[in-house]
Amino acid sequence: MKMAFYGSSLLSSYWNGAATYYRGLLKALARRGYEITFYEPDVYDRQKHRDIDVPDWCSVVVYEPTPQALMQVTAQAAEADIAIKASGVGYEDEALLLEMLRHARPGALTVFWDVDAPATLARLRAEPDHPLHRCLRRIDLVLTYGGGEPVVCAYQSLGARHCVPIYNALDPETHHPVQPANRFECDLAFLGNRLPDRERRVETFFLGPAGQMPARAFLLGGAGWADRPVPPNVRWIGHVGTRDHNAFNTTPKAVLNISRESMASNGFSPATRIFEAAGAGGCLISDAWAGIELFLKPGAEILVARDGRDVVDVLEGLSTExxxxxxTAALARVLSEHTYEQRAKLADETFRRLAHRSTVEAAE
Known part of the structure; x- marks a missing residue:
């Protein structure tokens, strides 16, 4: 089946936390026979910070952030069996969705793929005139990369016909154990861009504990932190490209996951970071959120902290062994139960089941 996918970026992870999610899932879907074209706008300097070349399993069209270019790429939806618009593309998201739906041919499966469902749902509740309200009744399927039953019920209550979570996972060809790198040595590392609904939690779970443990070394990676005051034992290294993620996750004694506020509140929303770090064999400490035990076992495969005090306690009692x-336990678990091949199987089954219905409805 031909798939037209309109997303933020496949080629660059710069200010684009969904990159490894797109790559892992779409590569696995391509192995199942999908012919995929990914459309991404040239915004936020992402094309200047590419960290992969155009892959052999997917075509990529980079378009200028102009109304004319948007119209040209959405017209290509008419050639697809499945037309997908992801959330958070970064240029005229509402217009992109409307034009994709306008051009999709009768019988094609139309999909809204939400990579930040809790935040999207909060916005929809606050904005009853948001264009997505009208679109939900036209779209065949909503996919999310997390959120569990709370997100499914919320989308269905807003008129979505079908909603299926397709969780983050591991691509073992991309994320795997490597030799440690001296530049990433520390007691605790955190990788995440500076975002409004994450910064307070970074203060609580990372910068606060660092200030309480002056003898320990902390490493901060991600864009946007240049003007943020940090304790003297925190070393900021800027954007970390995906080619360095394995060493970043393998080298420190422990790596920290901090969920965005909306995802932590909703629960059932493991970030890509969880599976990337576990895939590299890193020791993960995560903030607490509902459903974490569905993915990794607390105390055995992941360490869980309710607040900054817990982070301090965990680090003080954590031996290298x-x-x-x-x-090691986390790596075994994700290889067994949480790979993109497994996620793609669910997506494929969902697409084929609903595509058949769409074709029948279009013929009636």
């Missing part, structure tokens, strides 16, 4: 055992 225990950290190694936890990382």
């Amino acid at each position: 225990r950290a190694r055992r936890i990382g």
Whole structure:
């Protein structure tokens, strides 16, 4: 089946936390026979910070952020069996969705793929005139990369016909154990861009504990932190490209996951970071959120902190040997139960089931 996918970026992870999610899932879907074209706008300097070349399993069209270019790429939806618009593309998201739906041919499966469902749903509740309200009744399927039953019920209550979570996972060809790198040595590392609904939590779970543990070394990676005051034992290294993620996750004694506020509140929303770090055999410490035990076992495969005090306590009691055992156990778990091949199987089954219905409805 031909798929037209309109997303933020496949080629660059710069200010684009969904990159590894897109790559892992679409590569696995391509192996199942999908012919995929990914359309991404040239915004936020992403094309200047590409961290992969155009892959052999997907075509990529980079378009200028202009109304004319948007019209040209959405017209290509008419050639697809499945037309997908992701959330958070970064240029005229509402217009992009409306034009994709306008051009999609009768019988084609139309999909809204939400990579930040809790935040999207909060916006829809606050904005009853948001264009997505009208679109939901036309779209065949909503996919999310997390959120569980709370997100499914919320989307259905807003008129979505079908909503299926397709969770983040591991691509073992991309994220795997490597030799440690000296530049990433520390007691605790955190990788995440500076975002409004994450910064307070970074203060609570990372910068606060660093200030309480001056003898320990902390490493901060991600864009946007240049003008943010940090304790003297925190070293900021800027954007970390995906080619360095394995060393970043393998080298420190432990790596920290901090969910965005909306995802932590909703729960059932494991970030890509969880599976990337586990895939590299890293010892993960995560903020607490509902449903974490569905993905990794607390205390054995992941360490969970309710607040900054917990982070301090965990680090003080974490030996190098225990950290190694936890990382090894996490790697075994994600390889067994949480790969993109497994996620793609669910997506494929969902597409084929609903595509058949769409074809029948279009013929009636």
